[in-house]
Amino acid sequence: MSKSDPVGDAENSINLEELLPALRDQTTRVLRSTGEYASGMARIYVAMRPLASLINRRADITEPELHNALDTVFIALQDHPLTSQLTRLTRRLREDNILPNEESTENLLRFLLDQVTARSVIPIPEQVTEEFWSFFNDLMSEPELKGLGEISLDVARIVVNAYEPLLVEVINQLKHMRDSNNRHLKGIVSQTDVLRSDLDIFRRQIGALAYIRQFFDTDPEDFKAQAEIVAQMVREFGPFFIKMAQVAASGSDFLPDEISAALEVFQEDVEPMTPAEVEQAFVESFGVLPGKRYYDFDASKPLKSGSIASVYIAEKPILNRRGRQELKTVVVKVGRHNLEREFLIGKTVIKLAILSSQYWAPHSKLSPFLSSWLDQVDVFVEGFRAELDFEAEAAVQARFAERANYTGGWHVPEVYQTTRRIIEMEYIDAARGLGTAFRDMGRRKSLRSRRKVGRAFLHTVMSHMFIYQEFHGDLHPGNLLVDEQQGLYFIDWGNSVDLAPIWRPALRYLQAIFAADAEAITDAMIALGTHPEQLQGSRKTMLALVDEALKEARLPPLGLDFALVLYQEGLDGLKRRLELAMGLGAIMSRQGIVINSDYMHLSRSIAAMLGSYLGIYSGVSRVALVQDLMIVMCRFPSLEGYRQAIGYRKRLLRQVARDLPVGPAARKRTRLPATA
Numbered sequence: 001m002s003k004s005d006p007v008g009d010a011e012n013s014i015n016l017e018e019l020l021p022a023l024r025d026q027t028t029r030v031l032r033s034t035g036e037y038a039s040g041m042a043r044i045y046v047a048m049r050p051l052a053s054l055i056n057r058r059a060d061i062t063e064p065e066l067h068n069a070l071d072t073v074f075i076a077l078q079d080h081p082l083t084s085q086l087t088r089l090t091r092r093l094r095e096d097n098i099l100p101n102e103e104s105t106e107n108l109l110r111f112l113l114d115q116v117t118a119r120s121v122i123p124i125p126e127q128v129t130e131e132f133w134s135f136f137n138d139l140m141s142e143p144e145l146k147g148l149g150e151i152s153l154d155v156a157r158i159v160v161n162a163y164e165p166l167l168v169e170v171i172n173q174l175k176h177m178r179d180s181n182n183r184h185l186k187g188i189v190s191q192t193d194v195l196r197s198d199l200d201i202f203r204r205q206i207g208a209l210a211y212i213r214q215f216f217d218t219d220p221e222d223f224k225a226q227a228e229i230v231a232q233m234v235r236e237f238g239p240f241f242i243k244m245a246q247v248a249a250s251g252s253d254f255l256p257d258e259i260s261a262a263l264e265v266f267q268e269d270v271e272p273m274t275p276a277e278v279e280q281a282f283v284e285s286f287g288v289l290p291g292k293r294y295y296d297f298d299a300s301k302p303l304k305s306g307s308i309a310s311v312y313i314a315e316k317p318i319l320n321r322r323g324r325q326e327l328k329t330v331v332v333k334v335g336r337h338n339l340e341r342e343f344l345i346g347k348t349v350i351k352l353a354i355l356s357s358q359y360w361a362p363h364s365k366l367s368p369f370l371s372s373w374l375d376q377v378d379v380f381v382e383g384f385r386a387e388l389d390f391e392a393e394a395a396v397q398a399r400f401a402e403r404a405n406y407t408g409g410w411h412v413p414e415v416y417q418t419t420r421r422i423i424e425m426e427y428i429d430a431a432r433g434l435g436t437a438f439r440d441m442g443r444r445k446s447l448r449s450r451r452k453v454g455r456a457f458l459h460t461v462m463s464h465m466f467i468y469q470e471f472h473g474d475l476h477p478g479n480l481l482v483d484e485q486q487g488l489y490f491i492d493w494g495n496s497v498d499l500a501p502i503w504r505p506a507l508r509y510l511q512a513i514f515a516a517d518a519e520a521i522t523d524a525m526i527a528l529g530t531h532p533e534q535l536q537g538s539r540k541t542m543l544a545l546v547d548e549a550l551k552e553a554r555l556p557p558l559g560l561d562f563a564l565v566l567y568q569e570g571l572d573g574l575k576r577r578l579e580l581a582m583g584l585g586a587i588m589s590r591q592g593i594v595i596n597s598d599y600m601h602l603s604r605s606i607a608a609m610l611g612s613y614l615g616i617y618s619g620v621s622r623v624a625l626v627q628d629l630m631i632v633m634c635r636f637p638s639l640e641g642y643r644q645a646i647g648y649r650k651r652l653l654r655q656v657a658r659d660l661p662v663g664p665a666a667r668k669r670t671r672l673p674a675t676a
């Protein structure tokens with residue numbers, strides 16, 4: 001029997017002095033982790049109290065109340081220890097290249113930059129791409145990337161946020177079931193049916209993303225093939241993206257001719273509604289089919305079809321001044337079905353695409369941009385959703401029609417009747433869209449007509465801005481009509497811009513840009529944000545970034561000699577200052593600034609307006625354009641003053657005529673009493 005080795009036994013024996021502290025630390029970590037899990041669950045239960053209170057109370061709930069209650073729940077979920085553990089797991093998987101990481105993101109960006117360089121119409125110098133990477137590497141970074149748990153919660157929050165209005169309706173109807181079960185049960189079933197149609201919209205819009213890959217697979221020089229893919233992708237996405245294509249077409253000077261032509265199609269005509277959809281709109285609005293209200297109404301043959309509505313011509317019986325019935329030609333604008341859902345889901349798809357990029361292309365230096373874009377999408381889409389309310393559109397159109405009637409020089413169709421989805425208005429005979437109005441003219445007549453319409457357009461827009469401080473919010477060429485006498489008609493008033501509350505901050509920003517004043521630019525940028533008071537804390541950082549941007553732009557400040565400096569710089573200097581104004585938007589995104597929807601709407605409207613104005617002068621020399629610009633600016637005060645005086649005289653005469661005692665009843669009231 002062998003004897004044991006005392007030295008080996010000592011080495012293999014368990015040292016209690018070393019084991020006990022390790023066991024104590026491990027037990028402490030387990031207890032602490034258990035406590036954190038328990039406290040995290042307790043916080044979730046506490047966070048659910050406001051939501052439970054809303055559901056249990058007898059009074060109806062509102063969207064802001066539900067939104068705040070859901071935010072409380074999601075914040076508690078994000079603070080749970082499980083979420084942080086998933087973040088650590090995600091970091092390890094990215095370090096091992098199992099999940100996309102910062103290196104793969106930079107490779108993806110290099111691929112995209114190479115694609116842009118290869119497909120650019122204008123050659124991009126190598127110095128520009130090097131400057132981009134220098135700029136990219138200098139961006140601020142966040143301490144860590146989002147983990148799988150955080151991304152999953154963000155995705156869930158976006159989807160729930162899209163359905164908050166529907167959830168409010170369903171919860172309120174469930175509350176009402178206490179009083180009348182059957183009627184509200186049918187209402188709930190109809191609301192849940194919305195989910196089925198939403199699923200079809202989701203599939204169609206997400207399926208359209210496949211065209212992006214086809215676009216990159218084409219030859220960079222084959223603009224015709226690229227244009228066909230872009231047009232098909234926009235059609236697949238539906239009304240919301242058609243509206244975005246119309247905005248993009250307004251800046252067609254910056255796009256290849258083939259792609260510009262493909263997008264301009266959406267300004268003139270879009271696939272029309274089906275006859276069944278048109279009839280359903282009439283039943284919803286009036287309770288009858290269109291044939292019961294109009295003669296010669298053909299639901300299968302619209303005069304024009306857009307992203308929001310289709311337009312039809314019909315004959316309507318009315319009573320004339322003599323009390324006899326006669327037929328009057330009218331225009332009937334019918335809104336598309338389910339537009340609210342199309343826009344809501346379109347916004348959700350964009351936000352999910354942006355958020356998913358934080359998983360597929362994770363990079364700490366991209367996180368500030370993506371977070372800012374998520375909030376900016378809501379602001380951007382809200383400007384489009386304003387066009388869905390036809391009753392509000394009719395009110396704006398009626399207001400501008402009255403102004404046009406008094407002052408003259410421009411025209412707006414009169415509104416006869418309106419509902420939530422249908423507007424009945426005046427028919428403009430022999431008027432054509434801006435894109436075709438000058439097509440059949442000789443060159444000399446075309447040039448004269450274009451200049452006449454261009455001067456009228458510029459004068460009208462200036463009067464809207466400076467006199468009424470309100471103007472058309474979507475003046476792309478499809479919303480301008482020209483008659484045979486070159487009279488200008490403004491149609492489709494679903495969007496209007498109220499300048500009264502926003503023109504001062506916007507003007508201060510442009511003044512600061514032209515003056516190259518870093519302090520003024522920083523203050524103006526803060527004023528353009530949705531929460532200016534919260535942005536004051538990062539003012540020093542923004543000021544340093546603006547200072548650096550001004551140094552790189554090499555723009556001298558403008559003083560009292562601004563006219564001389566601008567003249568010496570010429571068009572190149574003006575272009576560099578405008579590029580600086582747009583380029584500073586990147587600084588806003590890096591600081592998490594979400595631009596106010598009014599300013600987003602203003603910039604989009606001005607871009608469409610400039611696109612239409614330059615489109616009118618297509619084929620006209622720049623010298624003639626500058627001459628007309630100077631003529632309008634010099635004549636504006638006197639001509640507009642004369643028109644306003646004529647308008648005031650018309651109003652006064654109409655008021656006097658309204659108050660005059662006319663008619664048999666008035667003569668009877670004013671007859672002198674008979675003498676005895």
